[in-house]
Amino acid sequence: MIMKKAKAAIVGSSGYTGGELFRLLLQHPRVSITAVTSEKSTGQPITALFPNLTGFTELLCESLDPDKIAKKADVVFLALPHVTAQETAFRFHQLGIRVVDLSADYRLLDPAVYRQWYEHDHQYPDLLKIAVYGLPELHREKIKKSVFIANPGCYPTGAILGIAPLMKNGWIDPKSIIIDSKSGVSGAGRSPSLTYHYPEVNEGLMAYKIGTHRHTPEIEQELSELFGDKITVSFTPHLIPMNRGILTTIYAVAQKQVDVGQAHALYQEFYRNEPFVRLLPLGQFPNVRNVRGSNVCHIGVTLDPRTGRVIVVTAIDNLVKGAAGQAIQNMNLILGFEETEGLMLAGLFL
């Protein structure tokens, strides 16, 4: 029973997302990694960048040459900074290669919104039109038919999955949404800076980019589509002294007279067939440790009768469901594989 494997390339493999893609694809039964690119480490083994891969691969990093890579890849994962990704994505798309772009460049449907938040023009509005926002829980059918996926941001994944059932069903006051997120440090990437220097982070805790984080319009875009009208949210990210994980605490005023059991049932129904969303039993709430290294999203729901607010908590691994894992989930869908192929890994717990 020999099955021909799909060939995947990882472009921009020196960062955490690139490394995580490699780690996960290594154990994917239907994919082989044929190329990894890194401008700074061209010619070096990928194990020099990620010693955890020692003995698992002999691949060398190469310089990014889309023509060359297109010849040996069926699908390419772009783990590049935003703006930079715009053109590379376009090139690969033109070359007929399926693209999963993990940057922010093709997530915002409206180029004007992109310009406003990213302070750059979008050079490829036509490609932007065909890009699909790769959150399978909302857009599975579109993703399956697509060849170009804009992989969601880490914060939006946790936030949107937490709010979607309420929004879709009109349960909450759309003006009342507050999203308080707490992220591990790997979300900030692998470039050293004083802000992420170990002793500056450890035993510390802070909010940052209050009301101004670039993931805000992404959340608003998806919630607005679900709601059918424009939504504005308060979104505050916090930096937590841990490596992986995002916990998102969501507050919204209930518009319906509902009890906590009904709220829980709403989520159960909404996510009934989802392979990667786990609604926790009533009264239980997520902990990021339970999803570490895993592609699942844990959700807990309650309703505070004193204040009339629905409070939802979600947990994801920012590098897996928030990045590399979801990218592979999208790859599975666009290549016609089983959606869960290579991804049914339980969290590490510790």
Place this chain on the structure above:
Amino acid sequence: MIMKKAKAAIVGSSGYTGGELFRLLLQHPRVSITAVTSEKSTGQPITALFPNLTGFTELLCESLDPDKIAKKADVVFLALPHVTAQETAFRFHQLGIRVVDLSADYRLLDPAVYRQWYEHDHQYPDLLKIAVYGLPELHREKIKKSVFIANPGCYPTGAILGIAPLMKNGWIDPKSIIIDSKSGVSGAGRSPSLTYHYPEVNEGLMAYKIGTHRHTPEIEQELSELFGDKITVSFTPHLIPMNRGILTTIYAVAQKQVDVGQAHALYQEFYRNEPFVRLLPLGQFPNVRNVRGSNVCHIGVTLDPRTGRVIVVTAIDNLVKGAAGQAIQNMNLILGFEETEGLMLAGLFL
């Protein structure tokens, strides 16, 4: 120039608050510690419980005998669990000793509220009437005249200081207040349990007691008094993998047409003369690491024009301004010392 020192006893010295009281009082120029009690460690040196004190003290733990302790103390700090503290506090008060009670037993003015949240009757409603809620920034003059202080909870200290200026000046919709707090693990006390077992906490992150935490009524009591009418808030605590510190993120809808500069000025005015409240420059926000080991509260304020919300972030060390340090601040006030005596310590930074 010989100055007679006040004599202080620490009752319930085996927990983190007891240990922190000892550490701070050791460097207080006007106090000597004359007794420490611990039922489990009676007869043992306090250094067996807190090896960091090795060489700084020879004190032995004794069993709690109020009559005996009253003879050698001018002021007693009660670091006992709630309910237990009720009677001990009463006994010391009757013996004419000044009391700073760090438990929750005398914080809630209304015994019915106490019963509702703590599921016990209050046995000493008369003492409750004379107890003063020991948040000097709100009740300094009352504290100075008092002999019995109910030292505030850790979460309420950070929350109330963050909201007071808005509440006092009617700037916000009183129904819109959301308090999202993140605490280090020392706040959970020193009794081992699976929940706080190292590998269960490290690299983890969770919300707990959503909408049901016992510090909620304490926050509501103080805000209601400032506002002049009953306030209900959403309060969610989170457990963060670090030892010390509480970061509190507060959201409220602005009722006035104000800009961020005005908001900042409001706080500057409100806390102008406060020795332990530090309003950060506009655009800067607190990090708990900057207040570690210190009695100060850092505050950052902004206003999100997109959503019309005021967002305030406060940082305290839960064991200092949130417990032992504030208790000593209160002691300074009731003994007529300089309020900052022994407490002008900068945070550890790292």
Place this chain on the structure above:
Amino acid sequence: MIMKKAKAAIVGSSGYTGGELFRLLLQHPRVSITAVTSEKSTGQPITALFPNLTGFTELLCESLDPDKIAKKADVVFLALPHVTAQETAFRFHQLGIRVVDLSADYRLLDPAVYRQWYEHDHQYPDLLKIAVYGLPELHREKIKKSVFIANPGCYPTGAILGIAPLMKNGWIDPKSIIIDSKSGVSGAGRSPSLTYHYPEVNEGLMAYKIGTHRHTPEIEQELSELFGDKITVSFTPHLIPMNRGILTTIYAVAQKQVDVGQAHALYQEFYRNEPFVRLLPLGQFPNVRNVRGSNVCHIGVTLDPRTGRVIVVTAIDNLVKGAAGQAIQNMNLILGFEETEGLMLAGLFL
């Protein structure tokens, strides 16, 4: 192509080793988990103990009844405390079930040594005689023929793999061996106690059981066998504020005139065909992060010309190569599977 899966039971599944066995076996293509036992949690879903497994299994914990379990298992993993495991292991063995015992009870060949270090008599010396010490790198052929495996301790795994090439080849003064180990906290198990209470461990660092740790005779037994004479070592474990991982730094005086290149070559030769031992390039040394979640052991070797000492550093994940992973490696061998089946997972890196 339907392959009948082997049936595995995990006895004592509430601890970290039990949980890790479950996590790893879940992704093993040739095994299904048919039973998990826990006396305290009988009747509860295993997901109540390990929420990371939510959605991956519906198994309920059962009480330990060897007869009942023997009917549904081909192999049983014992994750029980020492002494307790003695009899349970014996029972399963008598029932004809293959046993991988993760306790210390059948590791020490000499019952007198067991008595000396564990302060209990060994009740089953006959079974002890047939038990095989399950370090495949040293005893592969014996393991393959065995039905009863004593799975090595975590510290001994890292220490023995680090010293074996030197010992086997007579390169070092056998009296000069010093083993300085540093372990994450999961090695201490899941029972809460003050010593492992989060705030007592975090930002702390200590040595413990200096010269008296029970893993010492296990290391000495294996090194003595390699050397052909009795060896005594200095072994000092340290507790490190992290969840997983053991780094072992080994010092020994070189007896031969060798250079660092020869030392490296010795290891390369010794471990040439080992699937789970990775000798790092000359000049590189291991970091536990690179083996987290993985069954590999990383080794770095140097030779200090100033002191004439060989210095070897090894890194393993104490829960994987130091416990559950190695147990599955042993299971693969005794069931005739490919040795690496289900275990070719790269470390998590972060």
Place this chain on the structure above:
Amino acid sequence: MIMKKAKAAIVGSSGYTGGELFRLLLQHPRVSITAVTSEKSTGQPITALFPNLTGFTELLCESLDPDKIAKKADVVFLALPHVTAQETAFRFHQLGIRVVDLSADYRLLDPAVYRQWYEHDHQYPDLLKIAVYGLPELHREKIKKSVFIANPGCYPTGAILGIAPLMKNGWIDPKSIIIDSKSGVSGAGRSPSLTYHYPEVNEGLMAYKIGTHRHTPEIEQELSELFGDKITVSFTPHLIPMNRGILTTIYAVAQKQVDVGQAHALYQEFYRNEPFVRLLPLGQFPNVRNVRGSNVCHIGVTLDPRTGRVIVVTAIDNLVKGAAGQAIQNMNLILGFEETEGLMLAGLFL
């Protein structure tokens, strides 16, 4: 009772040592800080570099101009990189200012050894001759008479204090000394780099510079002086995921027939009058948490009868007794203050 305070300048105040000097000097009753220098932050408030100081000082960073600073300082602390410090130290010394140099530049008495390990010539061998190695426990009387102190390195402080009593009394085989040290990350300084990027350190553990660390000759110099002949040691530092603290585990072969009680008594006698060395009770061993933020060194001693080795464990805070605290201790001595002035702070415990 007005006491004129000594004036202190901190040169190179942007790093962790500079910040710690500021924090500690702030609470020193006999010193005022009159100047802080930072080339990168000239003109900025020191609170921009260390927000923990907010509200405690209004000082602005200035550019390093020795003439200018000499006019306002009685003593200057140099927290500069090695090599750079050479000339600055010389300038201040020529200007008649007392100098406590926290760099490595004046620690090694022999310029040839300096050249060998630091790969630079020493430009000021004459000043080197008058510099005193500032470990008060060994050189108190010389320090008192000196105006130029070479403040010891962090690792050497913990190592030398641990070995001195054995060395001085000829108890151990001088060829058998192994020093295995474990340090928190602040020891690596404040310059961001990938090695110290938070996610690369957290949950990781590694040895580094095995047998080649520059603190080695400093340890050997002091031990050789105590022993009366040249000593060579094995020294291996490790990086631990925590902010502060060094734990040093020392192994040496006993040359005398002694028992553990005698070993303990030796240390007790040696350090009887030392204000900052705390010998722990027999059977107890240090934990870095107990000295965090404090100038004390904790020591535990044992003797392993199986191997005939003395094993000593020491704990210091690398930023305090290992740097800024010891520098202030030296300052106290050279200014004729009480040696413990401003330094009797118990460790933070958590």
